[in-house]
Amino acid sequence: MSRNSFMGMLSQRFGAGIFIIGKLLRFGFFLAFIFFLLKGTKTLAGYNLNQTLFFFLTFNLIDVVAQFLFREVYRFRPLVVSGSFDLVLTKPMSALFRSLMGGADVLDLVTISPLVLAIYLVGRGLGPSPTDVLFYIFLIINGLALATAFHIAVISMGIITLEIDHTIMIYRDITNLGRFPIDIYKQPLQGILTYLIPVGIMITLPAKALMGLVSPWGVLLSFAIGVAAVLVSIRLWHFALTKYTSASS
Amino acid sequence: MSLKKYISIFKISFAQEFAYRLNFIMWRVRNVMQILLLFFLWTTVFSDPTRVIFGYDRAKILTYVFGILVVKALVLSARAVEVPGEISRGDIINLLLKPVNFFKYWLTRDLSSKALNFIFSAGEIVILFLILKPEIYLQTDLLLLTGFFLSLILAILAFFALLMITSFVPFWSPESGWGAQFLMVVIVTEFLSGGLFPLDILPGAVQKILYLTPFPYLIFFPIQVYLGKITGDALIGGVLIASFWVTLLWLVMGWVWRQGLLVYRAEGR
Numbered sequence: 001m002s003r004n005s006f007m008g009m010l011s012q013r014f015g016a017g018i019f020i021i022g023k024l025l026r027f028g029f030f031l032a033f034i035f036f037l038l039k040g041t042k043t044l045a046g047y048n049l050n051q052t053l054f055f056f057l058t059f060n061l062i063d064v065v066a067q068f069l070f071r072e073v074y075r076f077r078p079l080v081v082s083g084s085f086d087l088v089l090t091k092p093m094s095a096l097f098r099s100l101m102g103g104a105d106v107l108d109l110v111t112i113s114p115l116v117l118a119i120y121l122v123g124r125g126l127g128p129s130p131t132d133v134l135f136y137i138f139l140i141i142n143g144l145a146l147a148t149a150f151h152i153a154v155i156s157m158g159i160i161t162l163e164i165d166h167t168i169m170i171y172r173d174i175t176n177l178g179r180f181p182i183d184i185y186k187q188p189l190q191g192i193l194t195y196l197i198p199v200g201i202m203i204t205l206p207a208k209a210l211m212g213l214v215s216p217w218g219v220l221l222s223f224a225i226g227v228a229a230v231l232v233s234i235r236l237w238h239f240a241l242t243k244y245t246s247a248s249s
Numbered sequence: 250m251s252l253k254k255y256i257s258i259f260k261i262s263f264a265q266e267f268a269y270r271l272n273f274i275m276w277r278v279r280n281v282m283q284i285l286l287l288f289f290l291w292t293t294v295f296s297d298p299t300r301v302i303f304g305y306d307r308a309k310i311l312t313y314v315f316g317i318l319v320v321k322a323l324v325l326s327a328r329a330v331e332v333p334g335e336i337s338r339g340d341i342i343n344l345l346l347k348p349v350n351f352f353k354y355w356l357t358r359d360l361s362s363k364a365l366n367f368i369f370s371a372g373e374i375v376i377l378f379l380i381l382k383p384e385i386y387l388q389t390d391l392l393l394l395t396g397f398f399l400s401l402i403l404a405i406l407a408f409f410a411l412l413m414i415t416s417f418v419p420f421w422s423p424e425s426g427w428g429a430q431f432l433m434v435v436i437v438t439e440f441l442s443g444g445l446f447p448l449d450i451l452p453g454a455v456q457k458i459l460y461l462t463p464f465p466y467l468i469f470f471p472i473q474v475y476l477g478k479i480t481g482d483a484l485i486g487g488v489l490i491a492s493f494w495v496t497l498l499w500l501v502m503g504w505v506w507r508q509g510l511l512v513y514r515a516e517g518r
């Protein structure tokens with residue numbers, strides 16, 4: 001499935017090239033913004049330039065990996081609206097897996113390696129202990145689990161309401177708030193971003209773990225929230241399937 | 250008769266926006282979310298109310314953030330984003346056969362979109378103002394307010410031409426319309442026009458290069474005029490340069506359009 005998706009994308013080389021340039025430019029512009037901002041202010045919510053850059057890079061890693069894996073979510077609505085989802089349901093493959101990961105995006109894949117390298121280089125400058133690195137990796141996996149839960153919830157709501165495009169873009173706008181440490185937000189927004197829509201646990205917490213600012217209990221609690229979110233989203237998916245009417249097929 | 254025709258297009262286009270209400274409301278919600286990020290970011294930077302940095306105090310930087318919401322609604326809201334699709338699908342032929350001017354038609358539709366977005370952005374500002382209670386800088390100098398409105402009109406005309414030039418890419422490469430628009434509108438314009446941060450936080454050399462492009466005149470320049478950071482000769486000079494860009498971009502737009510029509514074969518119809 002992924003190979004087919006890659007071939008399809010690469011057949012439109014010019015458009016794909018422009019798209020990659022656009023993504024790299026956006027990343028570069030943001031990086032420049034953070035650099036020049038922190039050059040003037042020295043700190044942001046108590047974090048120095050390297051730390052702020054690390055928050056931004058961690059946000060990008062979660063965001064890009066989620067987009068790479070779950071690009072098919074953006075194409076899910078026409079399947080439900082047209083009734084073509086029937087064809088997915090009747091295949092001997094998990095409909096959830098097919099709907100979620102059936103079309104990985106090669107354009108995002110090519111940006112992952114340089115991003116990991118940048119995280120390694122900036123992260124090394126923060127002088128983390130082996131435990132901090134371990135916590136960081138665990139919490140990144142947990143962040144991706146939360147992103148998976150969000151995407152499952154989006155396609156489940158898509159079956160029930162036939163609306164996906166806006167829900168996924170709102171999800172992305174909310175996660176965009178994690179470009180900077182959530183410490184910059186005031187209550188109650190900070191509380192909402194930590195517990196209700198756990199952008200903080202997805203993005204800010206892993207970066208804080210590498211800086212040695214998260215206790216083992218914090219890591220465990222985050223895991224519990226991640227596992228709970230995935231379980232709830234899978235239940236929502238099964239509930240949504242009972243509401244699928246196969247209309248228009 | 251001619252004006253009446255475009256007034257009708259304005260009204261129909263305005264009504265069409267309401268046909269997809271959820272679409273529109275979600276678009277506005279997304280704009281507000283972006284502003285919230287900027288608001289809290291700059292509030293954190295200016296947590297000390299007496300701090301002056303990059304030539305801004307707290308009231309001026311927060312006014313800049315709210316100014317982005319209004320200026321973006323007026324300058325960057327456009328229905329002409331549909332033009333690449335119309336060209337690649339061949340639908341543009343319907344418009345070419347009608348007794349309307351292509352550019353006036355899309356400019357009218359853009360203006361209706363801008364009017365609606367402006368109304369909503371004004372409402373959003375009132376709501377955000379009541380919730381966040383930010384310090385806001387109110388400009389009272391009539392000359393600067395006139396300069397602000399004049400620079401806004403020039404920004405609207407310049408962006409229209411930029412968008413159109415980008416939208417004509419499908420004449421030559423039908424599959425690339427979305428990519429070209431993504432690059433020009435979502436990435437380049439958003440950042441280089443000051444839609445995310447004031448451009449004067451950048452080093453002087455970078456600012457000088459940016460000022461050689463039309464982008465700062467879309468968002469950054471009008472807000473700077475409103476804030477009173479550009480006055481006198483600098484204001485007149487800026488308006489003249491913006492006028493030069495509008496003229497040049499409109500000439501280029503007309504030329505690209507004529508070249509596009511020469512290769513257009515109405516595929517898909």
